[in-house]
Amino acid sequence: MVLGGFALMAAREPIFNVPRxxxxxxxxxxxxxxxxxxxxxxxxxxxxxxxxxxxxRYSGAALELPGGYLTxxxxxxxxxxxxxxxxxxxxxLAWMLAFGSAVARRVGSRKFLIFSVLxxxxxxxxxxxxxxxxxxxxxxxxxxISGQMAGALRFIFSARPQPGERMPDFISTRRMSLxxxxxDRRMIAFLVFWVALNAYFGLSSVKIGGEQGGIAWEAHIxxxxxxxxxxxxxxAGRPSEDERRLA
Numbered sequence: 001m002v003l004g005g006f007a008l009m010a011a012r013e014p015i016f017n018v019p020r021x022x023x024x025x026x027x028x029x030x031x032x033x034x035x036x037x038x039x040x041x042x043x044x045x046x047x048x049x050x051x052x053x054x055x056x057r058y059s060g061a062a063l064e065l066p067g068g069y070l071t072x073x074x075x076x077x078x079x080x081x082x083x084x085x086x087x088x089x090x091x092x093l094a095w096m097l098a099f100g101s102a103v104a105r106r107v108g109s110r111k112f113l114i115f116s117v118l119x120x121x122x123x124x125x126x127x128x129x130x131x132x133x134x135x136x137x138x139x140x141x142x143x144x145i146s147g148q149m150a151g152a153l154r155f156i157f158s159a160r161p162q163p164g165e166r167m168p169d170f171i172s173t174r175r176m177s178l179x180x181x182x183x184d185r186r187m188i189a190f191l192v193f194w195v196a197l198n199a200y201f202g203l204s205s206v207k208i209g210g211e212q213g214g215i216a217w218e219a220h221i222x223x224x225x226x227x228x229x230x231x232x233x234x235x236a237g238r239p240s241e242d243e244r245r246l247a
Contacts, residue, residue, distance in 0.1 A: 021109035022100050025116075026093055029141065032081045033089050052137030053079035053124045059133035080120045082139040092141050099149040102156065103231075111234045118230060119147020119223040126222025143219040147227025153190065154181055154231050175235050181228065195221060 018026075036044050050066040057065060057072040065071065071078075083089040104112040123143020155175045181187050198217040 018097060018101050019104035019109065019112070021104045021112050022096060025100075025113075025141075026096065029081055029083065029089060029093065033083060033086065036082075048082055048139070049137060051075065051078040051082045052139045053127070054137045055128050055131045055134040058128065061135070076121045076124050077117060079124065079137075079139050080117075080141040080144055083141075084139060088140060092145055095145045096141065096148065099152040100145065102152045103148050106155065107234045107236070115151065115227070115230065115234045116144040116148060119150075119226045120144035122147070122226035123216075123219035123221075123223035126225075127216050127219040130218045138216045138219060140216075142216070143223030146220045146223035147230075150224045150227030151231035151234075153187060154228070155235075157184060157186055175232065178229070178232060191224075194224070 036047065039047065046066045050071050053075045054061075054065060057075070062069050062072045067074070083092065100112070100116070103115070107115065120141065120143045123146065124138065126143075127138055157176060176184065176187075198215065198220045
């Protein structure tokens, strides 16, 4: 099996006051994990295979897998809600709370969800390009969260804290242009380190959190590149009224 893989808040906000969209996604992921834990092993495996992204579906094996041709379409999205275990899920939730919260506050709930789904789809397509015909299922929200991280970095690196602020105002700070992003030394250093780390864990026998399976590092990179390139389309440059209330 391949694994597809603290809120950023102003000083006055309580620690658990995350955007509703992020909290909602987290609740869905946790609920799915709880439900799977209550199912008999055989039924749980069937559900996992129906929701997971499996490259072999596109090389003639769709009818041999649960869900048939329908899941060849839906699994581009549904694979993101399934995780290998609680460690895998909690690691992804921590990253989503860190970077997803910043993105959701800046672009709003609807755009955040669409942006995240597109990054997850891009991750699945990237994995498919490298593993066409592979029967190993890909699960987890890591590709979508990698896209959230890339989007957040385009304004986090240009943020400057005001006097008395423990953390800068990420909603109104300037977004770096794509050209600035690709030439900023801090961004380049971070991306090189992140890609190298993912490739290392994906290509070696090292596992994270003791969970079975490897890491779909190509999917992570696909989600990251999608987030990096598309975030400017979703970022209007100024907060909506909903975003101001959240802030």
